[in-house]
Amino acid sequence: MSASSNWLAILFFFIFISLTLAITWWAARRTKTTAHFYAAGHGISGFQNGLALAGDYMSAASFLGIAGLVALNGFDGLIYSTGWLVGWPIILFLIAEPLRNLGKYTFADVVAYRLNQKPVRIAAVIGTMSVVLTYLIAQMVGAGTLIKLLFDLDYTVAVVIVGCVMMTYVLFGGMIATTWVQIIKAGLLLGGAFAMALLVLSKFGFNPASLFAKAAEAYGGKVLEPGTKVVTGAWDAVSLGLALMFGTAGLPHILMRFYTVPDARQARQSVVWATVWIGSFYLITFILGFGAMVLVTPDVILKAGGGGNMAAPLLANALGGPALFGFICAVAFATILAVVAGLTLSGAAALSHDFWVSTVKGGKATEDEQLLVARIASVILGVCAILLGIVFQGQNVAYMVGLTFSIAASANFPALMLAIFWRRLTTAGAVSSILFGAIGTLLLIYLGPTIQVDLLKNDPVWLAQQWWSFPLKNPCIVTMSLAFAVGIVVSLLKPEPTSEQAFAEMERRAMTGSTGLAANPAE
C-alpha cells in the first residue's frame, strides 16, 4: 500500500485511540466499586449491551476471517457465519435470563449457586482461563500480523501497543470503559461494513444474484456449493458446528456482559439486539467476501499475506481508495483492541472474584481490596497477553479460535446448563465436568491432525496408524458429550442433598429474579 494510505489509517486510528482514552478517563472517575468495575454498575441498557455484545463477539476473526474465507472458498464460509449466529438463540432461550437473575459478576456465580463454593470456583477459574488465554493468543498474534501488514509496524511494537492500550481501558475504566469501547467499535464496524456492502452491490445493479453469477462465471459454479476446503470430513463439519454453536454460550467475556444490565428483561433485550447486529453483519460479510472474490480476486488476496485476512481491507481499497482503506484498517485494529479488553476483564474477574475473594478469602474482602486485586489481575493478564503474543509470533494460530470455542463448549457450557436445569447436579459432578471438558479438549487437539500434522508436520498416514491418534481436527463432538456424561454420572454416583434441596429456591430466583424468602443472602 502507498504511504498516503498508511498515513490515513494511522490518523483514523489515533482518532479512535484518543476518543476511547477520553472515555476511559471519564469512566475511571465513575468506577468506585466492584459493581462498577465488573458490571458497569448494572446500569447499561439492553440496546447498549446488545451493541457491546456484538462488539465483543465480532472479533477480527469474524470480520477479516469470514470475509477472507468467503473470498477464497465461496459458499463454505457460511458454515462459520451460520454457526456463530445460531449460538445466540440458544443463549436467549436457555441462558441469559437465569444467568442475570442468579449471578453477580461471573458465570461461576451461577454454577456454584447451590454447590460447595471453593472447588466449583477453582474449576471455573481453570475453565475461564483456558478460554481467555487461548483466545488472547489468537487475537494478539492476529493483531501483530495484521498491524505489520496494515501499518508496516514492527510485530513486537504492535503487540506491545495493543497490550498497553487495552490494559489502560481495563485497569482504569473497568467495565464502563470496556462497554463504551465495544459500542463505538461495533458502530464503526457495522457502519464501515454496511457502506462497503452498498458500494459492492452498486457495482452489480443492487442485485446480489448478479454478484454471485459474476463469481460463478469467473471461478466456476463450485464457489456457490459446499466444498471440502473449510472442513476436511463429514464428522469434522458436525463437530465444528457444535463448537461454534455451543461455544458462544460458554465464552466468559460474553456471559459476563449480562451482568451489566439491570434485570433479566434487559438481558433478554440485549440478546435480541446482539442477534440483530451480528446476523446482519454476517449477511454483510457474505456480500463483502463475494465482492472481494470478484473485484480483488483470490490471487491478489493470497499474495497480500495473512491467509485471506487482507480480503476486506483490499476490497475497501478497490471500492473507496486510500481513505476507505485507511478507515477499514483502523476499524480492524480497533476491533482487536476492544475484544482483548473484554477478554482481559473477564479473566481478571475470574482471578479476583472467583479465585481470590470467593476461594482464598472465603467471600470476605473489603471493596477496596477486591478492586485492588481485580486491577492487579488485569495487569498480570495484560502482561501475559503481550508475552504470549511475542512467544507465538509467526505461528499459525488460526486453529486457536476453533480451540477456544471447543473448550468453551466442552468445559463451561455443560456445567452451566446442568447447574441451571438439573436438580441433581453435585459439586463433584460440576467440577469433574469442567475439568474433563477443558483438559479433554486440549489433549485431543494435541493428539489430532491440527497439532500433529499442521503444526508438527507429521505424516497424516503415519498419524492415523498410531494408537493414540485422534481423527478429528475439532474434538468438540466427543469432549462436549463426555463433559455432559461425566457431570451426570459423577453426580448420580454420590447424591448431594443440600444441592437438590436448594434447587426449588434457585429455580424460583432464576425465573422471577427473587426467591420471595425473607432471608435472601444475595440481596
Added chain:
Amino acid sequence: MSSISIDTIKNDPQFQELVSKRSRFAWTLTAAILIIYFGFIFVIAFVPKVLAIPLGTGIVATVGIPVGLGVIVSAFVLTGIYVARANTEFDAITQQIVERVK
C-alpha cells in the same frame, strides 16, 4: 418481604404455571434452532450435492445460497417469536408473582 417457606413457593400454582409454560416454550424453540442448524450441517457434511443443485435452468445460484441465508433468517424469526411472548405473557405472570410475595 414476607417470610414464606420454600414449600409455599413450590406449591404456588401460578409459579408452576410459569415454569411449565416457559420451559416448554424455551425448549421447543431450542429444538427448532438445533434441527434447522444441524439439518444444514448434516447436509453439508454428508450430502453436499443437494445444496449444489441450481435454483433453476439458466440460474447459477444454487439451492445452498437461500438455504444458508435461511438459517440466518430463521435465527431472527425464532428470536422474534420468543421475545414477543416473553415480553408480554411471561413478564406479566412474573410481575404478578413478585408483587404477591412482597
